Amino acid sequence: MELRLWDLELMTTLYLDIFSGISGDMFVGAMIDLGVDAHALERELEKLKLDGWRLRVARGQKANISGIKFDVRLASDPVHEQAHADGTTHGHAHSHPHDDPEHEPEHGHALGAHGGPLANTSLGQVELSVFETNVPPRFRLYFRDANGNPIAPPAANKVTLETIRPGKNRQLFKFKRQDDCVEATTELPEPHEFKAVLKLQHGNKTEKREIQFVENHPHHHGHEHRHDGQHDRGGHDQGNGRNFARITALIQPGALSDWVKQKSLAVFQRIAVAEGKIHGLPPEEVHFHEVGAVDSIVDIVGASIALELLGKPRVLAAPVVEGSGFINCAHGRFPLPAPATLAILGARGIGVTQCDEPHELVTPTGAALLAEFVERFGPMESLVAAKIGYGLGTRDHRTRPNVLRAVLGETNDSTFNVQRSTWNVQRHDWETDTVVVVETNLDDINAEILGHFVERAFAEGALDVFHTPIQMKKNRPGILLTVLCASADGDKFSELMLRETSAFGVRRYTTERRKLRRELATVKTAHGEVTVKVGKLDGETVQVAPEFESCRKLAAQAGVPLKDIYEEDMKEMTNNK
DSSP states (O other): OOOOGGGSOEEEEEEEEOTTOBOHHHHHHHHHHHTOOHHHHHHHHTTSOOOSEEEEEEEEEETTEEEEEEEEEEOSSOOEEOOOTTSOOOEEOBOOOOOOGGGSOSTTOOBOTTSOBEEEETTEEEEEEEEOSSSSOEEEEEEEOTTSOBOOOOOGGGEEEEEEETTTEEEEEOEEEOSSSEEESSOOOSOOOEEEEEEEEETTEEEEEEEEEOTTSOOSOSSOOOTTSOOOOOOTTOSSOEEHHHHHHHHTTSSSOHHHHHHHHHHHHHHHHHHHHHHTOOGGGOEESSTTSHHHHHHHHHHHHHHHHTTOOEEEEOOEEEOOSEEEETTEEEESSOHHHHHHHHHHTOOEEEOSOSSOOBOHHHHHHHHHHEEEESSOOSOEEEEEEEEEOSSOOSSSOSEEEEEEEEEEOOOEEEETTEEEEOOOOOEEEEEEEEEEEESSOOHHHHHHHHHHHHHTTOSEEEEEEEEOGGGOEEEEEEEEEEGGGHHHHHHHHHHHSSOSOOEEEEEEEEEOEEEEEEEEETTEEEEEEEEEETTEEEEEEEOHHHHHHHHHHHTOOHHHHHHHHHHHHHHTO
16 A cells, blocks of 8 residues: 555644753743633633632743743732733732641741741831742842832842841841842852841931741742742742642642643652652652642643643653753752752653753753653654744843743654554554664674673663674674663764774664553562562553562562562462453
């Protein structure tokens, strides 16, 4: 049968060009720029019973690229704004009754929209917020009039703040003016427990207010560092963080579609598993701090809603690029990628390449969205762009525009099934990625050198290394030496093969992989429990295999042959099918 190009079914495809990273808010902003109705998105989000939030959607520019800036603002007062194509904001304050003790302000201080304590002054209210997104952490002061309406901050030279810690250790902070606040010019060191003395200059007079600032005020703290350098966390429900059960109880009973519920919870599950490994806890015991805050919940659920409003397109992405340098998180000062980000991507088998941008580019939320939704990572292939959207960050990067480019178009699905002389496009839930294959033919290599190369390649991060017997020219026996590696490592392993073997040249090419979705399960045997690897395709278990290390450990403990443990394990797995 002849297959013609126009017989192929075109698939709607969303391609995420993450050359400058990804965060939850940038993803939603890009979806709105592609055509997702912000009002429809907000109506769906209202089905969540969350307290005190509003959306701000504004058109702006980064490096002369026009796009959408999406923000989730925490609102202690009702605010009504409207969305327009010219970039003006829109949003509504959303409030639901609650009796959760986490919502009560602590130590007698009311909390502001950004989660910081409020001080009453002659100007109105001043909120002392700690902003940790654009690390290192700094004070930000927000001003409201007597009626609670936001007002322009005073001149920066009219504001000072002094912290007094145990032992009379003092630090004075000066400020610089921002659009809607004043921001400290110096870093705020840990711990964030001190007495804060705020001074406002009025002509020749100085007004002074004192506030006791404690660590568990809900300020922006934890693993999630907003990619764009703009969002301030906080709000009433952030004190101790929600665990996965509370997130599930928030999302599952609502009127959202089953697909949105399933995908949103799957994103949170990936974060819980990663955080659990970092802290040595089961996923269900992990408390989401920043990722469990109102704005992150809205980002994650909003991302799922946006994809549904786009028609649930196939999602592809460019290779993951992360910045370099350090961040301040709950673990202290830590190198990029952030611990949770690296764990989330690693669990899905997604490679990361760092660039010279000295900032965090991929947040844990962004990593979890990639891990859950993206089928394959690699360059664009035969993508016909119908729409292009940009989600904007706030920070101005040194080496690239702070934007997420999203391309919505059509691609030809390359997976076909021949059945009764008809080509049918088959879509499966397998995981896909792109790897580089580096190989060479050798007929004169020393066996010991070959063994050394295999060990060295694995140590350098190769995904797989193997050699296959082949017949070479002049009927000489030889081997085909093959290395599988991440797309970004192709040159590294090409060089290693040329330096460490007798090769005069190598071949390298890019190829796709299709992988079963993997789960770990426990099987009880007569000698104890064994971990098994389960491979699923479209929800059906198609492969089950004992984990070697688990079997070997049990065999040693029980004092029985390893093969007996394997046989017992296989018998139990067969009986439990």
